[in-house]
Amino acid sequence: MKFFIDTANIDEIREAHSMGMVDGVTTNPSLIAKEGRDFEDIIKEICQIVDGPISAEVISTDTEGMIKEARNLAKIHDNIVVKIPMIVDGLKATRRLSEEGIKTNVTLAFSPLQALMAAKAGANYISPFIGRLDDLSQEGLLLVEQIVEIYSNYAFDTEIIVASIRNPLHVLESALMGADIATIPFSVLGKLAAHPMTDKGLKAFLDDWEKTKK
Numbered sequence: 001m002k003f004f005i006d007t008a009n010i011d012e013i014r015e016a017h018s019m020g021m022v023d024g025v026t027t028n029p030s031l032i033a034k035e036g037r038d039f040e041d042i043i044k045e046i047c048q049i050v051d052g053p054i055s056a057e058v059i060s061t062d063t064e065g066m067i068k069e070a071r072n073l074a075k076i077h078d079n080i081v082v083k084i085p086m087i088v089d090g091l092k093a094t095r096r097l098s099e100e101g102i103k104t105n106v107t108l109a110f111s112p113l114q115a116l117m118a119a120k121a122g123a124n125y126i127s128p129f130i131g132r133l134d135d136l137s138q139e140g141l142l143l144v145e146q147i148v149e150i151y152s153n154y155a156f157d158t159e160i161i162v163a164s165i166r167n168p169l170h171v172l173e174s175a176l177m178g179a180d181i182a183t184i185p186f187s188v189l190g191k192l193a194a195h196p197m198t199d200k201g202l203k204a205f206l207d208d209w210e211k212t213k214k
Ligand code: G3P
Pocket: 006, 026, 027, 028, 129, 131, 132, 163, 164, 165, 183
């Protein structure tokens, strides 16, 4: 499973990258806004740190506007993947961008049929938002399971980026289901690495080592 980091924060990206845990980066307008910096500057800086797919999202909601923004974003770096919202105009934009060879990540997917349509339109990636479904007491991971099955049934190349991840179980279950990618917030990445038995065991080893010096 590939790990992307779901943040626009450069310090978080550098730290996760130094752990070898960043195969790519996803951003969205809310994550960019949190940084209080110019959108393009942030994306350019991320491209210098990470050699992998970097998702940058359009703001337009009409097909022509999305295509125009996508072409500009794609010029920033070869690794740019343009995030397109899962609306009808977004599907039209995805199809056209796919013909132009511009990579797309169809975002804000909340149903398996949306994921099927995105794949048919030629999306390179689909982003099901599982935490936001859990928030509505709908099972987000069931959506991932259904998309994995549909894409496998019809051999779509579209890769599944499990998004809106809130906890380590989201990552574990997605990996067991065979989802291609988890895009993980920095705080959750730390939780994946942690185990109290590791800390306890390490402390015991070091305490015992100290005893050898007496
Ligand atoms: O990047 C998209 C997605 O991961 C957002 O997550 O926590 O805002 O639902 P969240």
